[in-house]
Amino acid sequence: MPKPKKRGSNHQRGAGGQPRNMQPFSDEDASIETMSHCSGFSDPASFTEDGPEVDEEATQEDLEYKLKGFIDLTLDKSAKTRQAALESLKSAFSSKILYEFVMERRMTLTDSIERCIKKGKSDEQCAAAGLACLLCVQMGSGIESEEIFKTLGPVLKKIVCDGTASIQARQACATCLGICCFIVTDDITELYSTMECLETIFTKAYPRDRDTNGVSSTHNTVLHISALLAWTLLLTICPMNEVKKKIETHLHKLPSLLSCDDLNMRIAAGETLALLFELARETDADFFYEDMELLTEKLRALATDGNKHRAKVDKRKQRSVFRDVLRAVEERDFPAEMVKFGPERMYIDCWVKKQTYDTFKEILGSGMQYHLQSNDFLRNVFELGPPVMLDAATLKTMKISRFERHLYNSAAFKARTKARSKCRDKRADVGEFF
Numbered sequence: 033m034p035k036p037k038k039r040g041s042n043h044q045r046g047a048g049g050q051p052r053n054m055q056p057f058s059d060e061d062a063s064i065e066t067m068s069h070c071s072g073f074s075d076p077a078s079f080t081e082d083g084p085e086v087d088e089e090a091t092q093e094d095l096e097y098k099l100k101g102f103i104d105l106t107l108d109k110s111a112k113t114r115q116a117a118l119e120s121l122k123s124a125f126s127s128k129i130l131y132e133f134v135m136e137r138r139m140t141l142t143d144s145i146e147r148c149i150k151k152g153k154s155d156e157q158c159a160a161a162g163l164a165c166l167l168c169v170q171m172g173s174g175i176e177s178e179e180i181f182k183t184l185g186p187v188l189k190k191i192v193c194d195g196t197a198s199i200q201a202r203q204a205c206a207t208c209l210g211i212c213c214f215i216v217t218d219d220i221t222e223l224y225s226t227m228e229c230l231e232t233i234f235t236k237a238y239p240r241d242r243d244t245n246g247v248s249s250t251h252n253t254v255l256h257i258s259a260l261l262a263w264t265l266l267l268t269i270c271p272m273n274e275v276k277k278k279i280e281t282h283l284h285k286l287p288s289l290l291s292c293d294d295l296n297m298r299i300a301a302g303e304t305l306a307l308l309f310e311l312a313r314e315t316d317a318d319f320f321y322e323d324m325e326l327l328t329e330k331l332r333a334l335a336t337d338g339n340k341h342r343a344k345v346d347k348r349k350q351r352s353v354f355r356d357v358l359r360a361v362e363e364r365d366f367p368a369e370m371v372k373f374g375p376e377r378m379y380i381d382c383w384v385k386k387q388t389y390d391t392f393k394e395i396l397g398s399g400m401q402y403h404l405q406s407n408d409f410l411r412n413v414f415e416l417g418p419p420v421m422l423d424a425a426t427l428k429t430m431k432i433s434r435f436e437r438h439l440y441n442s443a444a445f446k447a448r449t450k451a452r453s454k455c456r457d458k459r460a461d462v463g464e465f466f
Contacts, residue, residue: 103137105117106118106121106144111152114156115156115159121141121166126398126403127402129406131171131172138179142179142180145163146183148160149188153198154201157200158204161188161207164180165208165211166395167180169215169403172412173409178217178218180216181212181216185212185213185222185226189209189226193229193232193233199252203258207261209226209230210262210266210391211262211265211395214391223270227266227278233259237253237260253297257294260300260301261387264303268311268387268388275311283308284323286301286304286308287301287323287326290302290330298350299350302331302353302354303357303386305327305357306356309364310360310383311384327361328358332358335357336351337354360383373400373402373405374405374420376416376420378416385414389414406419
């Protein structure tokens, strides 16, 4: 790849050749399609009609120059500078496919992440753990990713189990540990070891363990939730004999978490239960749960909860989730969802797929659709096949013209106005009648 062009005096460099006053990676940077190896396709929404042609090679060089600067700044003496650099790299990695760039610098990035997790404070550790997730998403499964996990895995486990570390840092490291293990590990021993580490965390939320260890449920709840969700993600790739063991161990304990004061813990426990029932019935068509009646009563109460002391938004969210969980446990049913990205569609038709999609959407944010289109690893996970290649002409035919969009919006506005007018007339008639 050609070297970046020399910058003028506006780009001053500090001691050690490190760039200073680097601008953070912005949405404007993310909106430009810069990948040379996948320049034949992009999100149709990003195609502009009659716009100026973009010099992709120059744009790519400029982006890489910025990213190199951010990597250098992860070694800065200032904690704020290091954290800002980590956040900028996270933004770039979540919105772009940068495989070649990352491959060349994977060891440097790994060293920087390890140093920030070991020596940084809470916010810096969280940012570094998030970047580690995205680094593995960029690399996908392979020998290089396994090397990264061999370096970072022990560090992440140490922070997760360190009672003196901040809850936020332990939470971020638990999530990172689960995602990285899901992506890179082919070693079944490492998979089981990671799951055991996460189990030691979330099982402390069980009532008996909480009483024995004197652990406050409110203080550590966010950590327990992250550990439970990461463990559940890893359970989806376990061999069936191990799945059976985990179901036998946890299925009768998880319902106790449905009584937790924290809404997110109740939801995490409910969705985990739905997933466990789905896996149990896949392994054994005649699966029978002894306390089914008691469990369905709890789920039905949560699905119809009308407690006045809870916020309306929380009640609405809880009822929506637990209606689906109740259907899964009682009727073996899952409400299928459709995800649109570019010209493609993906159906989420089971709890395993939903858990996986929700996990990656949480770390990729708005970049999830782009990665579903372009990331080979994610496409393999969701069985989408190779990326769909679209040329500029095809994209242009898919794009609705401004005039057509204007006509559609005008028609929709008129229809809404007529409907509202009718409702107002009816209300007026009722008022006059009384």
